[in-house]
Amino acid sequence: MDELINDFIAETRDMAQALSGAIVAWEAMPDDRERLDEIFRFVHTVKGNCGFFDLPRLEQLSHAAEGALAEVRAGDRVADTALVNAVLAIIDRIGELVQALETGESLASEEDGELIAALSGPAAAEGQLAEAAAAPEPEAKRSVRSIRLAVDLLDRMMNGVSDAVLARNELARRLRDAPRDVAVEAAFERVSQCIAEIRDGITRTRMQRIDSLFSGLPRMVRDLSADLGKQVRLEADGGDVELDREMIEMIRDPLTHIVRNAIDHGIESPDERAAAGKKPAGVLRVSARQAGNQILIEVADDGRGIDGEALVRKARAAGLLSAEQADKLSPAQKIALVFMPSLSTADEVTAISGRGVGMDVVRANIERIGGVVDVDSRPSQGVRLCIRVPLTLTIIPALTVSAGGQVFAIPRSAIDEILRAGAVRIDRIGEAEVATVRDRRVPLISLPTLLGIDGAAPREEQKLVLLKPAGGEVYALAVDAVHDHEELVVKPAAPAVMAAGLYAGTTLADDGSPILLLDPSGMAKRAGINFAENEIDRALHAGAAEAEGARETSLLLFRTLDGGRRAVPVAVVERIEDVPAEAIAFGAGKLRVSIGGRILPLAGCAAAPAAGKMRVLRLTDGVAEIAYGFAEVIDIRALVLDFQPAPAPGEVAGVALIDGAQVELLDPHWLFAQHADSGRGDAPQPVCALPEGDPWIDNMLRPLIEGLGYRIARAGEPTDIVIAREEDEVPADANVVRIRASAEGEGVHRYDRAALIGALAAAKGKGHG
């Protein structure tokens, strides 16, 4: 019985969460039958279950809500704001009661009656009538086969698979040392493949659509904007991006805080917006996308923006910033002050954002999981916050280095740059050393010295790894040698080892020997680098680092289907996906692939594979999307682009030397120009007006015009171009293209395609000029 109750609690909670979006949508469109049904189904299911478990209070509440909704369904009642609020209150109450059931608390029952009374409202008298008209039970719409699993079971499986991967690596190593045996090697290959598949599967079970994070937002936005008397339209995008379950939980609070801030401080009241010449409803856009092995979550509003000057005044008043420092800050750096502890933009503390948890906490939380937060703000245009987090926590991309003959790993997320020690000026100040990297002094820590290991290589042969630990200052770490980029399965180290304060965990190298993963902030702390005092300098330097970063491009290196090495800027990669061969087909003159309900042009391969799967990059230019088939990802590297251009424009822009190998750089511009479906997406399209009611126009001309990327005007809409027949009257100021049916006369002949395209282009140019 206990188990059943637990299932009921979990199910009800999940349903309630999934429902909050539907309720808001329903409020906006009370006629939306589908949403209404969804909400009705929820209260109906709760009611049914309550009867079974003998939970009279829940049953009463859900019964009342069901009754009211049934009236609406039967058309006896209109879903007005009062009703929506009452239903919302009841669903909240159900949530509270379920929570109480789980924790064993008790909730006062007095309010139940009020909630139910609020529901009946003015239509109380008709309640009886509705009872009789109760609709038949709606059929379950989606029947996805699923089971409920405890997360720790998944974690145990994940650990088991990680062990299997390491055991496989060890076996591989032993096989290399042993005399060759083809049969054994074949068997090993099979085992290898099985393990890889299982690992893939388990990793995926740990993944969750980011939808589960977004689904609570509509309700929150609705409640907040109602409380504040603001109008906010929420646009959520990219809910199908998948992320490690644990990561989703880690992002939940920071994201909630950012959204609250945006509504409370960012978006103005309708009057204020009207005064600024904006639409009364503010827009809050929350989007997620995958770029390489990172997830980008962006929260953008069109509010008043962050007042950088106000932040500077506050920081000055709080003594956090000297006048001299304040003068040196660029506008972007002023805005970045929002992340400083104990600075809040709002002059008044409001109930919504409150005080205590500031943006500094948001940043700290994101950085703790290896992520980064960036902020961008334009006065009276809005704020854009971008969160970047890694896909998973357990497998960490790392760089292996050595000191005194021993190998260590450094998490790649903390690495800024790698330099030759011989190429950098190093000064000795007392017992400490300072490296000067591009006019910037950074403390230098020698890894062998820090660890007390002998036999370090001479300084000029050492390498400097510039590290930027989470929440810390950049410093240089001198190591004897830099080896390799590797994806490491990291496990926690024993407490007696962690006590050193230098390590983040342990892992095994391919040769089976243990490797310690270094903790960049732990090392800085042990070396005595002081973080807090340098917070301002860090903000000052952030700009310099950005300028350097701008010259570097983050590139995704991959192997093409025919085995070549190519690279593409990570920024244009939306995500990487496996598609079955059936999803690829030659249609309408192009090779296309269907992914997630969309059809994308496919580049990078000449024909559909006969069977199996193909890996594709989904590339985006912000509007259109194309797919690019490839074999495997090699790496992601940040490089200053220096390449030999290709002799003629084409798929490849040129060739660059990366890690000693020639790599062809894709030309995204050419790819999109060549492959992208024109006229798709949200870009402003030229609008063209056509005469109405002419079958030739509708059936022959219209598809041609649309194919050229024009949108056909709706009645009364301003247009860029007007296409008219000889007999049509046109407005005096319009850009007109006349078409004629006869062979001779004024304008363009209706079947002279080239002339028509030319005339349209000319007219469009005139319109813009």
Add this chain to the structure above:
Amino acid sequence: MAELLLIGRLAGRRIAFPAERVEGVVELEGITPAPCAAPHVAGLSALRSRVLTVIDGLAALELGRAREAPARDAIAIPCDGHTYALLVDEVEDVVEAAGPHAPLTAPVGAGWDRVAIGTIEANDELFLLVDPYLLIAGPAAHAA
């Protein structure tokens, strides 16, 4: 059923460990040092696909440090989700205890007092019964 004991030699003394706290005896193939870790940690070693934290028994008793050796026996002890490898002079045998252990009535010497559970009899000999978890915790834990 009588308690099983693992008999080994540490710091020149023959001692007994409760076998239930021991996973097995392993041969370590080289130890990777863990600089700056607690002093009784000899380093890390790999057992199959697992990372073992190697504990120097001598250092844990604060009686010195184990000598370097290319390959050596260690006792694998799982504890709190980590597996440790305890370096001892020698691993002898697993024997059955003759009866329950008796508490210590007098100090047994520096270092040993901290890790001893009591005395226990097996094969007509009297052994010092040692708690491997206390050896793993090391001298610092005691001081704290």
